[in-house]
Amino acid sequence: MRITTWAEYGLICALHLARRTGAGPVTGRDVAAKERLPGDYVEQILLRMRRAGIVNSTRGARGGYSLARSPDEITVRDVIKASELTTFDLHCITHPVDAERCAEAENCSIRPVWMLLQRRIDEVLEGVRLSDLLADESVVRDRVGVPQYDGGTDVAGGLPILQS
Secondary structure, eight states: OOOOHHHHHHHHHHHHHHHTTTSOOBOHHHHHHHHTOOHHHHHHHHHHHHHTTSEEEEOSTTOEEEESSOGGGOBHHHHHHHHHSOSSOOHHHHSOSSTTTTSTTSOOSSHHHHHHHHHHHHHHHHTOBTTGGGSOHHHHHHHHTOOOEEEEEOTTTOOEEEOO
C-alpha cells in the first residue's frame, strides 16, 4: 500500500490553507510556489477539495482558496478522500483478478482482510484533524501515539529505529 502524490499534495495544500486561516484567500499558484509543488496538480487538488466542501474559492483580483471550515473540523480522511477520491483502494473490487472469482456473490476469504484494513485506515485518518497537524512533529507523534525517531536505522532492514 502506498500514499499517492494526490493524497500527499492534498494534505500539504490543506495544511497550507490551515496555517493561513483568517488571512484571506490564496491562489493555487501561490500555494504551489510556496510549497514547491507542481501548479497543475495543486489546481486539480484544490478543485477536488472545493467539490468536497473542504475549501471555498473566491473569484476576482483578491480571489483564491481558503478552508471552508475550521482546521479542527477537517480530518485527514476528509482531505485524502477528496484529493484521491478514496482512502484505500479495495483492489479486488476496482481491479478484480478475475470478474467471476472476485464477484461479491463468490466466497472469498481474502476480501474481509482488505475490508478490515480499509476500516482501520479510515479510523486512523478520521482521528487526526488538520488542527492536530499544525503542531511540530514531536507533538504530532505524541498525539497519534507514534514513538520518537532517534536518528538511527536498524541494520537488517534499513528502517528507522524508534524510541519507545
